[in-house]
Amino acid sequence: MKTISNSGAFTNFYDNNRIYIDKTETIYKLLMTQDKVFISRPRRFGKTLTLKTIGTLFEKGVDPYFKDTWIYDKWTDPTCPVLYLDFLKCSVSDIDDFKEDLVELISVFANTYNIEGYKESSEPQRALNRLLTLLELKNYKVVVLIDEYDRQLVANINNPELYEKFCEIIRSIYATLKSCDSIKFLAVTGVTRLKDATIFSVGSDIVDISNKSAYSQLIGFTRDEIKTFYIDYLKLAASYDNNVSVDRVTDTQINTMLDKIAYNYDGYCFDENCVKKVFSSWSVNNFFKDIESNGYIQFGDYWYDNGGLPSIIAKSIEKQEIIPFEYLNKDHLIEVSRNSFLNPTSLLDIDNNVLLCQTGYLTLRSPLSSGDSIISLGFPNREVYDSLTQLMAIKALKKETSVNVDGKNILDEGNAKQIIDLFNTALNTVSYDKFPLNSESSVQGYICIYLKAAGAKVSAEVHSSKGRADLVIERLNRRIVIELKYADSDPLAKTKLNEAIEQIKNRDYGNVLPQKELIRIAAVYNADPHVRAIREYQQVE
Structure with a gap:
Protein backbone atom coordinates (compact mmCIF):
# COMPACT_ATOMS: atom_id res chain seq x y z
CA MET A 1 0.00 0.00 0.00
CA SER A 216 -12.60 24.32 -9.95
CA GLN A 217 -11.39 20.81 -9.06
CA LEU A 218 -7.73 21.35 -9.90
CA ILE A 219 -6.97 21.80 -6.19
CA GLY A 220 -8.68 19.54 -3.65
CA PHE A 221 -10.00 15.97 -4.07
CA THR A 222 -13.17 14.77 -5.75
CA ARG A 223 -15.17 11.81 -4.51
CA ASP A 224 -14.19 9.73 -7.55
CA GLU A 225 -10.51 10.58 -7.04
CA ILE A 226 -10.62 9.42 -3.43
CA LYS A 227 -12.35 6.18 -4.42
CA THR A 228 -9.80 5.55 -7.19
CA PHE A 229 -6.49 6.53 -5.59
CA TYR A 230 -7.26 5.81 -1.91
CA ILE A 231 -9.18 2.57 -2.37
CA ASP A 232 -6.84 0.60 -0.07
CA TYR A 233 -7.31 3.15 2.70
CA LEU A 234 -11.06 3.26 2.10
CA LYS A 235 -11.25 -0.50 2.51
CA LEU A 236 -9.21 -0.28 5.71
CA ALA A 237 -11.50 2.44 7.09
CA ALA A 238 -14.63 0.48 6.12
CA SER A 239 -13.24 -2.67 7.75
CA TYR A 240 -12.79 -0.85 11.08
CA ASP A 241 -16.18 0.83 10.73
CA ASN A 242 -17.99 -2.47 10.14
CA ASN A 243 -15.73 -4.72 12.24
CA VAL A 244 -14.92 -7.03 9.31
CA SER A 245 -11.69 -8.01 7.60
CA VAL A 246 -10.48 -5.90 4.69
CA ASP A 247 -11.12 -8.67 2.16
CA ARG A 248 -14.80 -8.83 3.21
CA VAL A 249 -15.54 -5.12 2.78
CA THR A 250 -18.36 -4.50 0.29
CA ASP A 251 -18.77 -1.68 -2.21
CA THR A 252 -21.80 -0.49 -0.23
CA GLN A 253 -19.66 -0.21 2.89
CA ILE A 254 -17.02 1.71 0.95
CA ASN A 255 -19.64 4.16 -0.33
CA THR A 256 -21.05 4.56 3.16
CA MET A 257 -17.56 5.41 4.42
CA LEU A 258 -17.19 7.92 1.58
CA ASP A 259 -20.49 9.50 2.68
CA LYS A 260 -19.12 9.90 6.20
CA ILE A 261 -15.87 11.40 4.94
CA ALA A 262 -17.89 13.76 2.72
CA TYR A 263 -20.03 14.93 5.65
CA ASN A 264 -16.86 15.89 7.52
CA TYR A 265 -14.51 17.13 4.78
CA ASP A 266 -16.36 17.70 1.46
CA GLY A 267 -18.48 20.62 0.29
CA TYR A 268 -15.97 23.24 -0.85
CA CYS A 269 -17.21 24.88 -4.03
CA PHE A 270 -14.98 27.00 -6.29
CA ASP A 271 -17.21 26.57 -9.33
CA GLU A 272 -18.87 29.64 -10.83
CA ASN A 273 -21.84 27.41 -11.68
CA CYS A 274 -21.99 26.08 -8.10
CA VAL A 275 -22.01 22.44 -9.24
CA LYS A 276 -18.56 20.92 -8.74
CA LYS A 277 -17.23 20.44 -5.21
CA VAL A 278 -14.05 19.15 -3.59
CA PHE A 279 -12.87 17.64 -0.33
CA SER A 280 -10.17 19.24 1.83
CA SER A 281 -7.04 17.37 0.74
CA TRP A 282 -5.24 18.10 4.03
CA SER A 283 -8.09 16.67 6.10
CA VAL A 284 -8.58 13.58 3.94
CA ASN A 285 -4.86 12.78 3.98
CA ASN A 286 -4.62 13.13 7.75
CA PHE A 287 -7.82 11.16 8.32
CA PHE A 288 -6.43 8.17 6.41
CA LYS A 289 -2.98 8.52 8.01
CA ASP A 290 -4.57 8.43 11.47
CA ILE A 291 -6.58 5.31 10.60
CA GLU A 292 -3.44 3.52 9.51
CA SER A 293 -1.47 4.49 12.63
CA ASN A 294 -4.25 4.31 15.24
CA GLY A 295 -6.26 1.33 14.03
CA TYR A 296 -9.66 2.98 14.50
CA ILE A 297 -11.95 5.63 12.97
CA GLN A 298 -11.66 9.22 14.16
CA PHE A 299 -12.95 12.25 12.28
CA GLY A 300 -10.54 14.87 13.57
CA ASP A 301 -10.55 18.61 12.89
CA TYR A 302 -7.29 18.48 10.94
CA TRP A 303 -7.61 21.48 8.63
CA TYR A 304 -8.82 23.80 11.37
CA ASP A 305 -6.30 22.57 13.97
CA ASN A 306 -3.50 23.38 11.52
CA GLY A 307 -4.33 27.07 11.39
CA GLY A 308 -7.12 28.11 13.72
CA LEU A 309 -9.02 31.38 13.45
CA PRO A 310 -7.48 34.23 11.40
CA SER A 311 -6.66 37.17 13.64
CA ILE A 312 -8.72 39.54 11.49
CA ILE A 313 -11.81 37.37 12.10
CA ALA A 314 -11.10 37.12 15.85
CA LYS A 315 -10.70 40.90 15.98
CA SER A 316 -14.01 41.43 14.14
CA ILE A 317 -15.83 39.16 16.62
CA GLU A 318 -14.41 41.05 19.60
CA LYS A 319 -15.48 44.37 18.03
CA GLN A 320 -18.95 42.85 17.38
CA GLU A 321 -18.56 43.33 13.63
CA ILE A 322 -19.19 39.58 13.39
CA ILE A 323 -22.01 38.23 15.57
CA PRO A 324 -21.52 34.49 16.28
CA PHE A 325 -25.29 33.92 16.64
CA GLU A 326 -25.67 34.47 12.89
CA TYR A 327 -23.57 31.35 12.16
CA LEU A 328 -25.21 28.81 14.48
CA ASN A 329 -27.53 27.25 11.91
CA LYS A 330 -25.18 25.22 9.73
CA ASP A 331 -27.76 25.11 6.92
CA HIS A 332 -28.39 28.85 6.94
CA LEU A 333 -27.28 30.73 3.81
CA ILE A 334 -25.34 33.94 4.30
CA GLU A 335 -25.82 36.62 1.65
CA VAL A 336 -23.19 39.03 0.32
CA SER A 337 -23.29 41.45 -2.57
CA ARG A 338 -21.91 40.24 -5.87
CA ASN A 339 -19.54 43.19 -6.06
CA SER A 340 -18.07 42.64 -2.58
CA PHE A 341 -17.48 38.97 -3.43
CA LEU A 342 -15.90 39.50 -6.86
CA ASN A 343 -14.08 42.76 -6.23
CA PRO A 344 -12.65 42.94 -2.69
CA THR A 345 -10.29 45.90 -2.54
CA SER A 346 -8.22 45.42 0.60
CA LEU A 347 -7.92 43.18 3.64
CA LEU A 348 -8.31 46.33 5.70
CA ASP A 349 -11.93 46.83 4.63
CA ILE A 350 -13.00 43.49 3.11
CA ASP A 351 -16.51 42.18 3.88
CA ASN A 352 -16.11 39.75 6.79
CA ASN A 353 -18.20 37.04 5.14
CA VAL A 354 -16.20 37.34 1.92
CA LEU A 355 -13.03 36.95 3.97
CA LEU A 356 -14.51 33.89 5.70
CA CYS A 357 -15.16 32.45 2.24
CA GLN A 358 -11.69 33.23 0.88
CA THR A 359 -10.06 31.68 3.93
CA GLY A 360 -12.17 28.50 3.69
CA TYR A 361 -14.67 28.90 6.53
CA LEU A 362 -17.57 29.54 4.15
CA THR A 363 -18.01 28.48 0.54
CA LEU A 364 -20.14 29.23 -2.51
CA ARG A 365 -23.77 28.13 -2.35
CA SER A 366 -25.13 29.93 -5.41
CA PRO A 367 -23.87 30.39 -8.99
CA LEU A 368 -21.71 33.37 -9.86
CA SER A 369 -22.83 33.03 -13.46
CA SER A 370 -26.48 33.88 -12.75
CA GLY A 371 -25.86 37.63 -12.77
CA ASP A 372 -27.78 38.12 -9.51
CA SER A 373 -26.68 41.02 -7.32
CA ILE A 374 -26.62 38.73 -4.26
CA ILE A 375 -24.40 35.67 -3.76
CA SER A 376 -25.11 32.98 -1.15
CA LEU A 377 -22.43 31.43 1.05
CA GLY A 378 -22.59 28.57 3.54
CA PHE A 379 -20.56 26.15 5.64
CA PRO A 380 -18.75 23.52 3.56
CA ASN A 381 -18.80 20.65 6.08
CA ARG A 382 -18.98 19.46 9.71
CA GLU A 383 -15.29 20.01 10.42
CA VAL A 384 -15.40 23.70 9.60
CA TYR A 385 -18.82 24.34 11.17
CA ASP A 386 -17.99 22.78 14.53
CA SER A 387 -14.54 24.31 14.79
CA LEU A 388 -15.41 27.82 13.66
CA THR A 389 -18.55 28.19 15.75
CA GLN A 390 -16.76 26.87 18.84
CA LEU A 391 -13.93 29.40 18.48
CA MET A 392 -16.42 32.15 17.69
CA ALA A 393 -18.24 31.24 20.90
CA ILE A 394 -15.09 31.48 23.01
CA LYS A 395 -14.22 34.84 21.44
CA ALA A 396 -17.77 36.14 21.98
CA LEU A 397 -17.85 35.08 25.64
CA LYS A 398 -14.16 35.96 26.11
CA LYS A 399 -13.70 32.77 28.10
CA GLU A 400 -14.09 29.02 27.93
CA THR A 401 -17.15 27.63 29.68
CA SER A 402 -17.85 24.33 31.39
CA VAL A 403 -20.58 21.69 31.55
CA ASN A 404 -19.14 20.19 34.75
CA VAL A 405 -20.76 20.73 38.15
CA ASP A 406 -19.11 19.29 41.27
CA GLY A 407 -16.96 17.03 39.12
CA LYS A 408 -19.94 15.70 37.18
CA ASN A 409 -20.40 16.18 33.44
CA ILE A 410 -24.02 17.28 33.26
CA LEU A 411 -24.44 16.49 29.58
CA ASP A 412 -23.18 12.94 30.06
CA GLU A 413 -24.68 12.12 33.44
CA GLY A 414 -27.20 14.77 34.44
CA ASN A 415 -30.98 14.44 34.57
CA ALA A 416 -33.46 16.86 33.00
CA LYS A 417 -33.43 19.22 36.02
CA GLN A 418 -29.65 19.38 36.09
CA ILE A 419 -29.49 20.03 32.35
CA ILE A 420 -32.01 22.88 32.65
CA ASP A 421 -30.11 24.28 35.66
CA LEU A 422 -26.97 24.30 33.49
CA PHE A 423 -28.86 26.21 30.78
CA ASN A 424 -30.10 28.77 33.30
CA THR A 425 -26.56 29.23 34.57
CA ALA A 426 -25.53 29.97 31.00
CA LEU A 427 -28.40 32.41 30.49
CA ASN A 428 -27.54 34.22 33.73
CA THR A 429 -24.16 35.14 32.27
CA VAL A 430 -25.76 37.14 29.45
CA SER A 431 -25.08 40.84 29.42
CA TYR A 432 -28.68 41.82 28.77
CA ASP A 433 -27.89 45.26 27.39
CA LYS A 434 -25.49 43.71 24.86
CA PHE A 435 -27.44 40.58 23.88
CA PRO A 436 -31.08 40.97 24.99
CA LEU A 437 -32.92 37.65 25.22
CA ASN A 438 -36.02 38.88 23.45
CA SER A 439 -36.93 35.95 21.20
CA GLU A 440 -36.85 32.16 21.01
CA SER A 441 -33.93 32.29 18.58
CA SER A 442 -31.85 34.53 20.87
CA VAL A 443 -32.31 32.16 23.82
CA GLN A 444 -31.56 29.16 21.63
CA GLY A 445 -28.51 30.93 20.22
CA TYR A 446 -27.03 31.84 23.58
CA ILE A 447 -27.39 28.31 24.97
CA CYS A 448 -25.75 27.03 21.79
CA ILE A 449 -22.89 29.52 22.07
CA TYR A 450 -22.30 28.60 25.72
CA LEU A 451 -22.20 24.87 24.99
CA LYS A 452 -19.93 25.33 21.97
CA ALA A 453 -17.51 27.38 24.05
CA ALA A 454 -17.42 24.38 26.40
CA GLY A 455 -16.50 22.11 23.48
CA ALA A 456 -19.87 20.35 23.30
CA LYS A 457 -21.14 19.03 19.98
CA VAL A 458 -24.40 20.94 19.69
CA SER A 459 -26.43 21.88 16.62
CA ALA A 460 -29.35 24.26 16.18
CA GLU A 461 -32.36 23.71 13.92
CA VAL A 462 -31.63 20.03 13.24
CA HIS A 463 -33.73 18.59 10.42
CA SER A 464 -35.29 15.12 10.46
CA SER A 465 -37.95 13.47 8.32
CA LYS A 466 -40.78 14.91 10.46
CA GLY A 467 -39.54 18.32 11.46
CA ARG A 468 -36.77 20.44 12.91
CA ALA A 469 -35.54 20.23 16.50
CA ASP A 470 -34.36 23.44 18.16
CA LEU A 471 -31.23 22.02 19.81
CA VAL A 472 -29.55 18.61 19.58
CA ILE A 473 -26.56 17.78 21.77
CA GLU A 474 -24.64 14.69 20.71
CA ARG A 475 -22.56 12.85 23.31
CA LEU A 476 -20.74 9.56 22.94
CA ASN A 477 -23.56 7.50 24.46
CA ARG A 478 -26.35 10.03 24.81
CA ARG A 479 -28.44 12.37 22.64
CA ILE A 480 -30.17 15.37 24.25
CA VAL A 481 -32.98 17.02 22.28
CA ILE A 482 -34.41 20.36 23.39
CA GLU A 483 -37.64 21.85 22.04
CA LEU A 484 -37.51 25.45 23.22
CA LYS A 485 -40.32 28.01 23.41
CA TYR A 486 -40.42 31.67 24.44
CA ALA A 487 -43.01 33.38 26.64
CA ASP A 488 -43.30 36.65 28.56
CA SER A 489 -45.63 35.53 31.36
CA ASP A 490 -46.43 32.51 33.53
CA PRO A 491 -49.80 31.70 31.88
CA LEU A 492 -48.30 31.82 28.40
CA ALA A 493 -45.32 29.72 29.54
CA LYS A 494 -47.66 26.89 30.60
CA THR A 495 -49.42 26.99 27.23
CA LYS A 496 -46.12 27.02 25.34
CA LEU A 497 -44.85 24.07 27.36
CA ASN A 498 -47.78 21.94 26.22
CA GLU A 499 -47.06 22.97 22.63
CA ALA A 500 -43.43 21.90 22.96
CA ILE A 501 -44.38 18.54 24.52
CA GLU A 502 -46.82 17.75 21.71
CA GLN A 503 -44.30 18.81 19.09
CA ILE A 504 -41.66 16.42 20.44
CA LYS A 505 -44.14 13.55 20.58
CA ASN A 506 -45.71 14.12 17.17
CA ARG A 507 -42.41 14.63 15.36
CA ASP A 508 -40.45 12.02 17.32
CA TYR A 509 -37.37 14.23 17.59
CA GLY A 510 -34.05 12.49 18.19
CA ASN A 511 -35.18 8.99 17.24
CA VAL A 512 -32.49 8.56 14.57
CA LEU A 513 -29.42 6.44 13.98
CA PRO A 514 -27.10 5.75 15.64
CA GLN A 515 -29.32 4.85 18.58
CA LYS A 516 -28.23 6.23 21.95
CA GLU A 517 -29.75 7.02 25.32
CA LEU A 518 -32.31 9.65 24.34
CA ILE A 519 -33.27 12.55 26.60
CA ARG A 520 -35.93 14.86 25.18
CA ILE A 521 -36.88 17.99 27.05
CA ALA A 522 -39.65 20.50 26.34
CA ALA A 523 -38.65 23.86 27.82
CA VAL A 524 -39.97 27.42 27.96
CA TYR A 525 -37.92 30.53 28.62
CA ASN A 526 -39.97 33.01 30.64
CA ALA A 527 -38.90 36.53 29.65
CA ASP A 528 -40.76 38.24 32.46
CA PRO A 529 -38.17 40.70 33.92
CA HIS A 530 -38.72 39.13 37.35
CA VAL A 531 -37.99 35.64 35.97
CA ARG A 532 -35.77 35.56 32.89
CA ALA A 533 -35.14 31.84 33.14
CA ILE A 534 -36.36 28.46 31.98
CA ARG A 535 -38.87 27.68 34.71
CA GLU A 536 -41.35 25.48 32.87
CA TYR A 537 -39.88 22.25 31.47
CA GLN A 538 -40.67 18.53 31.19
CA GLN A 539 -38.81 15.46 30.03
CA VAL A 540 -40.73 13.70 27.27
CA GLU A 541 -40.58 9.92 27.01
Missing part, protein backbone atom coordinates in the same frame (compact mmCIF):
# COMPACT_ATOMS: atom_id res chain seq x y z
CA LYS A 2 1.47 3.36 -1.03
CA THR A 3 2.08 5.93 1.68
CA ILE A 4 0.32 9.26 2.04
CA SER A 5 2.11 12.59 1.89
CA ASN A 6 1.16 16.21 2.55
CA SER A 7 4.47 17.33 1.05
CA GLY A 8 4.50 20.24 -1.39
CA ALA A 9 7.37 18.72 -3.40
CA PHE A 10 5.96 16.87 -6.41
CA THR A 11 9.10 14.80 -6.93
CA ASN A 12 8.61 13.21 -3.49
CA PHE A 13 5.61 11.29 -4.78
CA TYR A 14 7.78 9.44 -7.28
CA ASP A 15 10.91 9.19 -5.14
CA ASN A 16 9.07 7.81 -2.09
CA ASN A 17 6.30 5.79 -3.78
CA ARG A 18 3.51 7.93 -2.39
CA ILE A 19 -0.08 8.39 -3.55
CA TYR A 20 -0.53 11.14 -6.11
CA ILE A 21 -4.02 12.23 -7.09
CA ASP A 22 -3.54 12.67 -10.83
CA LYS A 23 -4.49 16.24 -11.75
CA THR A 24 -2.37 16.34 -14.90
CA GLU A 25 -5.29 16.30 -17.36
CA THR A 26 -6.58 19.58 -15.90
CA ILE A 27 -3.03 20.97 -15.72
CA TYR A 28 -2.54 20.14 -19.40
CA LYS A 29 -5.77 21.94 -20.29
CA LEU A 30 -4.61 24.94 -18.25
CA LEU A 31 -1.19 25.13 -19.90
CA MET A 32 -2.63 24.73 -23.39
CA THR A 33 -5.18 27.53 -22.99
CA GLN A 34 -3.69 30.08 -20.55
CA ASP A 35 -0.45 32.08 -20.34
CA LYS A 36 -0.75 33.97 -17.05
CA VAL A 37 -3.12 32.90 -14.30
CA PHE A 38 -4.01 33.60 -10.69
CA ILE A 39 -5.82 31.16 -8.42
CA SER A 40 -6.86 31.63 -4.81
CA ARG A 41 -7.55 28.78 -2.42
CA PRO A 42 -7.61 28.42 1.39
CA ARG A 43 -4.47 27.33 3.20
CA ARG A 44 -3.49 23.66 3.20
CA PHE A 45 -5.46 22.92 0.05
CA GLY A 46 -2.61 22.02 -2.31
CA LYS A 47 -1.66 25.29 -3.98
CA THR A 48 2.05 24.68 -3.49
CA LEU A 49 1.84 21.11 -4.80
CA THR A 50 0.02 22.35 -7.89
CA LEU A 51 2.74 24.92 -8.61
CA LYS A 52 5.49 22.38 -7.94
CA THR A 53 3.80 19.93 -10.34
CA ILE A 54 3.74 22.58 -13.07
CA GLY A 55 7.32 23.58 -12.28
CA THR A 56 8.56 19.98 -12.46
CA LEU A 57 6.82 19.48 -15.79
CA PHE A 58 8.51 22.53 -17.35
CA GLU A 59 11.88 22.09 -15.69
CA LYS A 60 12.37 18.30 -15.91
CA GLY A 61 9.85 17.06 -18.48
CA VAL A 62 7.72 13.95 -18.04
CA ASP A 63 10.50 11.43 -17.33
CA PRO A 64 10.56 9.91 -14.83
CA TYR A 65 8.26 11.78 -12.46
CA PHE A 66 5.08 11.72 -14.56
CA LYS A 67 5.15 8.06 -15.43
CA ASP A 68 1.66 6.50 -15.09
CA THR A 69 -0.06 9.91 -15.13
CA TRP A 70 -2.50 11.15 -17.76
CA ILE A 71 -0.06 13.68 -19.22
CA TYR A 72 2.88 11.29 -19.67
CA ASP A 73 2.45 10.54 -23.38
CA LYS A 74 0.91 13.90 -24.30
CA TRP A 75 3.38 16.54 -23.10
CA THR A 76 6.00 17.32 -25.75
CA ASP A 77 7.23 20.83 -24.82
CA PRO A 78 10.99 21.24 -24.31
CA THR A 79 12.23 21.95 -20.80
CA CYS A 80 12.87 25.53 -19.67
CA PRO A 81 14.01 27.34 -16.49
CA VAL A 82 11.51 27.93 -13.69
CA LEU A 83 11.72 30.95 -11.39
CA TYR A 84 9.93 29.98 -8.19
CA LEU A 85 9.18 32.85 -5.80
CA ASP A 86 7.83 31.48 -2.54
CA PHE A 87 6.60 34.38 -0.40
CA LEU A 88 6.36 32.02 2.59
CA LYS A 89 10.16 32.16 2.68
CA CYS A 90 10.23 35.95 2.87
CA SER A 91 9.98 38.18 5.93
CA VAL A 92 6.53 39.35 7.01
CA SER A 93 7.66 41.88 9.61
CA ASP A 94 10.46 43.93 8.02
CA ILE A 95 10.35 45.57 4.59
CA ASP A 96 14.11 45.58 4.06
CA ASP A 97 14.39 41.92 5.04
CA PHE A 98 11.51 41.10 2.70
CA LYS A 99 13.25 42.85 -0.19
CA GLU A 100 16.51 41.08 0.60
CA ASP A 101 14.79 37.67 0.76
CA LEU A 102 13.01 38.23 -2.55
CA VAL A 103 16.13 39.53 -4.31
CA GLU A 104 18.03 36.48 -3.10
CA LEU A 105 15.46 34.15 -4.70
CA ILE A 106 15.82 36.03 -7.99
CA SER A 107 19.64 36.09 -7.79
CA VAL A 108 19.90 32.37 -7.00
CA PHE A 109 17.92 31.68 -10.17
CA ALA A 110 20.15 34.00 -12.24
CA ASN A 111 23.31 32.35 -10.91
CA THR A 112 21.95 28.82 -11.31
CA TYR A 113 21.22 29.43 -14.98
CA ASN A 114 24.32 31.61 -15.58
CA ILE A 115 22.36 34.61 -16.85
CA GLU A 116 25.16 36.73 -18.28
CA GLY A 117 24.96 40.42 -17.41
CA TYR A 118 22.69 40.04 -14.40
CA LYS A 119 23.49 42.42 -11.54
CA GLU A 120 21.86 42.21 -8.15
CA SER A 121 19.78 45.15 -6.91
CA SER A 122 18.45 45.97 -3.46
CA GLU A 123 15.00 46.51 -5.00
CA PRO A 124 13.25 43.26 -6.02
CA GLN A 125 11.32 44.85 -8.91
CA ARG A 126 14.60 46.11 -10.43
CA ALA A 127 16.29 42.75 -9.95
CA LEU A 128 13.34 41.03 -11.58
CA ASN A 129 13.16 43.55 -14.42
CA ARG A 130 16.89 43.14 -15.18
CA LEU A 131 16.54 39.37 -15.20
CA LEU A 132 13.52 39.32 -17.51
CA THR A 133 15.05 41.94 -19.85
CA LEU A 134 18.23 39.89 -20.24
CA LEU A 135 16.21 36.77 -20.95
CA GLU A 136 14.14 38.62 -23.51
CA LEU A 137 17.26 39.95 -25.29
CA LYS A 138 18.60 36.40 -25.59
CA ASN A 139 15.18 35.06 -26.71
CA TYR A 140 15.08 32.82 -23.64
CA LYS A 141 11.78 31.73 -22.11
CA VAL A 142 11.17 31.31 -18.41
CA VAL A 143 8.28 30.03 -16.29
CA VAL A 144 7.48 32.21 -13.26
CA LEU A 145 5.62 30.68 -10.32
CA ILE A 146 4.68 32.88 -7.34
CA ASP A 147 3.34 31.07 -4.28
CA GLU A 148 1.29 32.72 -1.48
CA TYR A 149 1.61 36.24 -2.92
CA ASP A 150 -0.50 37.66 -0.06
CA ARG A 151 1.45 36.16 2.83
CA GLN A 152 2.88 39.52 3.94
CA LEU A 153 -0.50 41.26 3.56
CA VAL A 154 -2.37 38.69 5.65
CA ALA A 155 0.31 38.89 8.34
CA ASN A 156 -0.12 42.67 8.63
CA ILE A 157 -3.87 43.18 8.65
CA ASN A 158 -3.55 44.84 12.05
CA ASN A 159 -0.69 47.07 10.92
CA PRO A 160 -2.06 49.32 8.13
CA GLU A 161 1.20 51.21 7.61
CA LEU A 162 3.28 48.08 7.05
CA TYR A 163 0.45 46.51 5.05
CA GLU A 164 0.54 49.41 2.59
CA LYS A 165 4.34 49.23 2.25
CA PHE A 166 4.13 45.56 1.30
CA CYS A 167 1.33 46.42 -1.14
CA GLU A 168 3.59 48.93 -2.90
CA ILE A 169 6.30 46.34 -3.45
CA ILE A 170 3.83 43.74 -4.69
CA ARG A 171 2.32 46.27 -7.12
CA SER A 172 5.75 47.05 -8.56
CA ILE A 173 6.49 43.34 -9.05
CA TYR A 174 3.31 42.76 -11.05
CA ALA A 175 3.94 45.89 -13.09
CA THR A 176 7.29 44.32 -14.04
CA LEU A 177 5.62 41.06 -15.05
CA LYS A 178 3.03 42.71 -17.28
CA SER A 179 3.36 41.96 -21.01
CA CYS A 180 6.83 40.47 -20.64
CA ASP A 181 7.74 38.42 -23.74
CA SER A 182 10.30 36.29 -21.92
CA ILE A 183 7.64 34.69 -19.72
CA LYS A 184 6.41 31.42 -21.18
CA PHE A 185 3.92 30.82 -18.38
CA LEU A 186 3.07 32.63 -15.15
CA ALA A 187 1.02 31.31 -12.22
CA VAL A 188 0.29 33.13 -8.97
CA THR A 189 -1.41 31.62 -5.92
CA GLY A 190 -2.71 33.06 -2.67
CA VAL A 191 -5.47 32.79 -0.12
CA THR A 192 -7.12 36.13 -0.83
CA ARG A 193 -8.15 37.98 -3.98
CA LEU A 194 -7.41 41.66 -3.48
CA LYS A 195 -7.61 44.62 -5.83
CA ASP A 196 -5.04 46.62 -3.85
CA ALA A 197 -2.36 44.11 -4.84
CA THR A 198 -3.13 45.15 -8.46
CA ILE A 199 -2.88 41.65 -9.89
CA PHE A 200 -6.01 42.50 -11.86
CA SER A 201 -5.22 46.11 -12.79
CA VAL A 202 -1.50 46.83 -13.35
CA GLY A 203 -1.08 43.14 -14.13
CA SER A 204 -4.29 43.02 -16.12
CA ASP A 205 -3.06 40.29 -18.45
CA ILE A 206 -3.18 37.83 -15.53
CA VAL A 207 -6.41 35.83 -15.72
CA ASP A 208 -8.17 35.02 -12.45
CA ILE A 209 -9.27 31.36 -12.66
CA SER A 210 -10.20 31.04 -8.97
CA ASN A 211 -13.85 30.27 -9.75
CA LYS A 212 -13.62 29.07 -13.34
CA SER A 213 -15.59 25.84 -13.64
CA ALA A 214 -12.94 24.16 -15.81
CA TYR A 215 -10.35 24.50 -13.02
